[in-house]
Amino acid sequence: MKQNISVDQPIPKVVRYVMADDSEKPQASNQALSEITREYAHANFRKACWQLLDTFISYGVLWALMLHAVQQAYPYWITLALAVIAAGILVRIFIVFHDCCHGSFFASRRANTILGYISGILIFTPFEKWQHAHALHHATAGDLDRRGTGDIWTMTTEEYMTAPRRKRLAYRIYRNPFIFFIPGPILLFLFFQRFSAKGAKTRERNSVAFTNLAILLVVVAASFTIGLRTYLLIQFPIIVIAGSLGLWLFYLQHQFENVYWARHESWNPIRLALEGSSYLKLPKILQWFTGNIGLHHIHHARPTIPNYNLQRCYDNVPTFQAIEPLTIRTSFKTVCLGLYDEKQKKLISFRALRRSHRVAPG
Secondary structure (H helix, E strand, O other): OOEOOOOOOOOOHHHHHHOOOOOOOOHHHHHHHHHHHHHHOOOOHHHHHHHHHHHHHHHHHHHHHHHHHHHOOOOHHHHHHHHHHHHHHHHHHHHHHHHHHOOOOOOOHHHHHHHHHHHHHHOOOOHHHHHHHHHHHHHHOOEOOOOOOOOOOOEEHHHHHHOOHHHHHHHHHHHOHHHHOOHHHHHHHHOHHHOOOOOOOHHHHHHHHHHHHHHHHHHHHHHHHOOHHHHHHHHHHHHHHHHHHHHHHHHHHHOOOOOOOEOHHHOOHHHHHHHOOOEEOOOHHHHHHOOOOOEHHHHHHOOOOOHHHHHHHHHHOHHHHOEOOEOHHHHHHHHHEEEEEOOOOEEEEHHHHHHHHOOOOO
């Protein structure tokens, strides 16, 4: 995914800096990009409140319709059909949660924290824990020497070839799309998010405890009102479908063929934003459900831009429009990519590695 700019056209200032040699210092591009994106990095109370209404009310209505369908013993496929739509809304709630973690949804830090905790209960994700991991993701994404927190496990070809057979097998299982996108979200949202990370600070541990307690209270209340079975018939498919969709979006953000990765000494955050973060071009309805997160290159360039300002920023800044987009069709080609080749500077498939190095399958 490289810059797509004709040599006959004047190159925008920011792009000219980014396309410079890797040894070029990135300060100038940081400053230039900061200047042209500053006006979009401001919360808008009216837009934020409207997004809360059209998102949370829609989710509540769909939950009520699913409850009615289950209680009236309608065919379960009706409940599942509604669950698909509700899962899309839950993805949108996650984007609100995500903006709260960046402190960008509202101008008030307190308001962001309160909304972050509330939405975190709905998406089964502790606010403070995820906020910390996500901050590390922004600080280390695309840095080959600082992998391992808030990202997808990615090995280089050299690391894979020299790894023990057991580790290669574990990696192949992890990168298998039928494992990653089906049981993966169940384990992530229902199990792994229930525990604090090793060495977590008190605020993060308290956030995990608070979210776990809140979820437990919801389950207990549901058991005494609508019944545990009814609750699970509704909530379980929603969280599984939403989790799979969310992991798919997260995967596409930094897992495409010509993605930018670099060793720490030459890592450039602007190149990471424009060459290492994808622009997933979606139909407008899907863009609404996903809260504009497909404009991920803009998000990494300026993380404090709230999701409801991302499209306006894209429309007004030629640098962002110069990025070649992923589409739904081309995005499926990324699932076979599993290793980063430092010599070719791109992600390659296991099959391509076997062809070039004759390495036995993991």
